[in-house]
């Protein structure tokens with residue numbers, strides 16, 4: 448029988464049936480997206496969901512933002528990729544990033560966040576001549592092999608890890624030290640032992656791929672102190688935290704400045720644009736000359752259409768009360784969720800930061816490390832999110848995945864989310 452539905456056709460020609468960052472979700476295997484607008488998407492069956500998954504975070508302004516769409520269309524008509532020279536748009540975008548992000552002096556534009564973290568690790572190794580990279584349990588930094596590992600290691604085993612994927616060379620795994628987040632003694636001990644061989648520490652200042660852990664400021668400062676002392680490179684992966692939480696990212700919020708910053712997602716409101724920025728001395732090691740310390744040659748770097756998307760996004764973030772709006776809605780959601788859990792006597796924690804929210808089904812204080820998160824009742828989490836789908840609310844039904852609110856969401860959407868939650872949790 449020839450395939451009939453789009454999802455059946457997809458399964459025949461696309462591995463796993465999806466191209467996006469998400470594998471097919473059990474029970475939602477026939478989800479075919481037909482259109483998006485503002486806070487919502489509609490599937491091919493005509494069912495509309497209020498979207499709090501938001502493609503893991505990019506559309507901070509909401510889907511199909513009119514100014515972003517117009518800027519992309521205009522760029523598409525006026526200027527295409529040439530692969531030589533430079534455009535005024537990309538220079539202005541780099542200037543804008545330098546102005547907004549405290550520690551950034553020079554910028555390399557990329558197409559994805561993964562390229563930004565990959566380049567960061569490569570240049571850190573080139574600059575230091577060292578091998579080891581320190582990262583934190585459960586954290587994700589992109590799909591390249593350099594450190595693209597989800598880690599489920601025991602907290603007492605520094606360096607032990609379960610990679611997210613097979614097919615990664617053992618040398619890569621051996622070159623990665625995995626520490627518990629928010630654990631200053633573990634950082635100090637690791638630097639005392641391996642400091643002279645540590646090229647870089649890479650972290651999300653607020654790890655979002657393990658729920659949404661909040662950092663102790665002293666912890667971030669201890670990383671800055673140890674890397675400075677040992678001559679290692681401190682890399683902030685601000686692919687999520689940059690622009691979504693503040694124009695200058697979490698380095699502006701925390702006051703702790705890294706040497707390199709990876710950016711992506713919200714900077715283009717959903718268009719494929721990322722950036723690596725940092726101290727001039729490190730960034731100068733990038734070159735398109737073969738044999739350079741950090742060779743790069745991305746065909747699409749600085750593509751005029753995505754540069755236009757980033758300009759339109761950054762303009763709106765600076766001229767309209769976007770952050771104020773999403774922070775207000777995010778806070779209302781967290782407060783509302785906590786009230787519902789108390790009222791219904793459900794052991795759960797409403798957690799998150801700014802526009803990001805997530806609920807963990809567990810007793811006790813808010814989690815600070817990945818190990819704490821293992822107390823979350825995954826089946827309850829997934830069951831609750833599945834129930835939300837029946838109410839037209841889309842939060843990804845996969846354990847520990849965070850949700851996002853956008854500028855296009857309204858107070859009425861928040862009320863609807865909370866009513867759906869009350870019903871879903873009661874069930």
Ligand code: PMP
Nearest residue numbers: 559560561587588589684686711
């Ligand atoms: N870093 C973090 C923290 C991310 O969450 C992601 C994507 N989920 C990446 C890097 C990789 O970005 P991209 O998917 O654009 O390659």
